[in-house]
Amino acid sequence: MPEIAHIEVETELQRYFAAARLRASDYGTHYVALWDSLEQASSGGKRVRPALVLAAFAGLGGTEMSLAIPVAVSFELLHTAFVIHDDVIDRDLHRRGVANVAGRFTERALAHGAVGTQTGAWATTAAILAGDLALSEAHRALALLPIGAEQRGRLLDLLDRAVFVSAAGELADVTNTASKTPLSVEEVTVTLEQKTAVYSFEAPLMAGAVLAGASEEAIVALGRFGRLVGVAFQLTDDILGVFGDPARTGKSALTDLREGKQTALVAYAGTTGDWPAIAPFVGKADLTQDEAEEARVLLRSCGALQSTDELAIDHARRAVAALDTAAIPAVLRTTLTQLADTSVNRSR
C-alpha cells in the first residue's frame, strides 16, 4: 500500500484509541488499562487487511481516501477482535512473545491483590470485553460512512459474511480437535478458507472494490482471488510452522507439532503408510528438537511437504488466474500477482 495511506491508517487508529482512552478515564484506571491493552493488541501487525482494502480501492480508481481509511480501520479492528477472542479460546496469555490482553490483566489482577480464581476472571473479562469493543468499532466504522444506502449495505454485507464465516471456521477448528483420525486435506483447506481467508483477504479486497464503485465483475474476481490467495498464505504458514527457520519466521518450529495442529501436512501424512511412524510426534507436548527433525524427515519422505507445497502453489496460481479479466486494471493485477507470489515464496 502507498506509504501515505499506511500512515493515515495508523493515524486514524491512534486517534480512535486516544479518544477512547480519554473517554474511559471517567470510568477508572482499570478501564483505561483495558483500552491500552486493546491498542497494544491492534498494533505491531503488518496491517495486511488495510493494505488490501486500499490496494483494491486505489487500484480500481477510488480516490476519496477519507472513505477508504475507515473501511481499512474496520477490517483491522475486526482482525484485532478475532485475535483477542481466539486467545481466550486458546487460553493464551501471550502473543508474539509479549503479554496479551489477558496476560496484562493477569499481572494487573495480582498487583491489585486478586486471589484464587479472581485472577483468571480479570483476564477473561478484560479479553472478552476488549474483543467486543473492537468488534463494535469495526461495525460502527462502516455504519457511519457518508455514502449511499446501497453501497453501505454492500459493505455491511461483506462484514456480516466475514463475521459469519469466520465464526464457522473458528468453531470447526475447535470441534475438529475431537476427531480421532486425521482430517482430510480438503477439510483442512476449507477450515483455513473459512477461519482466515474470507475475513482477511476476500472481504477487504471486495470492500475496497465496492467502495471504489467497481464493476460487479471486478468485485467478484477480487473475492475469488482473495479466498484462494488467503488459503495459499495459510498453507505456506503451516509449512513454515514445521519446516521454517525460526530466526526468519520469528516462530518456533516445534509449536505446531507439539500442539498437534491439524495442518494439510498432517492431513496428507495421515493418508500414507508412514502415518503410524509420524502420529506419535503429532501432539506430543514435550517433543524434542531431535524428534521434530525426525518428524520433518518423515513428512518429507512420505510426500506431505511436496504435496502441501504444490497445493499452496496451485491455490496461488488459481488466484492469479481469477484476475484474468479486463475488469481488473493491469497495475492492480501486477500488485496482486506479486502478493500471490509472496504467499507461497517466503523465507523458509
Next chain:
Amino acid sequence: MPEIAHIEVETELQRYFAAARLRASDYGTHYVALWDSLEQASSGGKRVRPALVLAAFAGLGGTEMSLAIPVAVSFELLHTAFVIHDDVIDRDLHRRGVANVAGRFTERALAHGAVGTQTGAWATTAAILAGDLALSEAHRALALLPIGAEQRGRLLDLLDRAVFVSAAGELADVTNTASKTPLSVEEVTVTLEQKTAVYSFEAPLMAGAVLAGASEEAIVALGRFGRLVGVAFQLTDDILGVFGDPARTGKSALTDLREGKQTALVAYAGTTGDWPAIAPFVGKADLTQDEAEEARVLLRSCGALQSTDELAIDHARRAVAALDTAAIPAVLRTTLTQLADTSVNRSR
C-alpha cells in the same frame, strides 16, 4: 408494550434466526447447533428492552413500526450478547436452570468424543462466538435502517455508548471482587448504572425517542428516567436476591450471599457495627438456610434492608420527576410512572 408490537418483535427475531440457521447449514451441524443455542439464549426473556424502545417510540408519536422493530431487536440482541459473554466470565454452564450456550456445547463435545481440555474449549468457543454474532447483528440492525444519516448516527451513538459504558461496568464488577473491604453504596450504585441501567433502560428509551423524532428535551428526559429507574430495578433485584420468596422470584435466596455478591445491602452493612457478625456469611460457599436466615435478621436489624429499600424508592421517585416536562406526553408519562412503581414494588 402493545401486544401486536410484541408479536412483531418475536416474529422478526424468529425470522432472523431461521435465516441464519439456513445459512449455517452450509457450514456443518455444529454451526447450526451454535445458532440454535444462540436463539435459545435470546428467548424466554421478558423483552424489556424492546418494550422500552417501542413504548418511547409510540409514546412520542412514532408510527412507522418497520423502523422501530429492528431497533427493538438490536437492543434485545445486545442484551443476549452481554448475557452470553457474562456467562463465559462467570464460567456458568446454566442460566435460568437450563443449559446455556456453553452448557449445551459441553454436552455436545462429550457426545462427539471430546476429551480433557477439549470439552471446555468447545464450550468457551461456542459461547464467545455466539456473543460475537449477536453483538454483530445488534450493530447491523441499526446500520441498515433506511433513515437519514443524522438520525442513524444518533442511534449508533446510543448503541456505542451502551457498549462502552456496559463494558466499563462489567469490568468494574469483576475488578471490585479483589477489594478487601466492602464497596461503598455509591460505588455499588454506579456499577449497577454502568453495567445494566445504561444499556437496558437509558439507551432503548432514548433510541425509541430519537427514532420518533422527539424533541431534545424529551430524549434527555427519557435518558435520565432510564438511568434512574434502571438502578431502582437493580437495587430491588439485589434485595429480592436475599429477601425474596424463591417461589415468586424464581431464584434461590441463597445464591447472592453464597457468591458474596457486592450489593448495596452488603455495602451498607459494611458501614455498621454489625459488619463483623455479617461478614462471615457473605461469600460463604456452603451457606445453609439457617445461616442465610441469620444473615437476613442482621441485614434487617443493622438498617441495610431499609436503607437499600429507601435508596431504590428514591431512584424511582427521581426517575418519575425526570418525566415532569411538557415534552413527555401524559400517556407516556403514565406508562413510565407505572414502570417506576413496578421497579420497586415487586413480589418479595
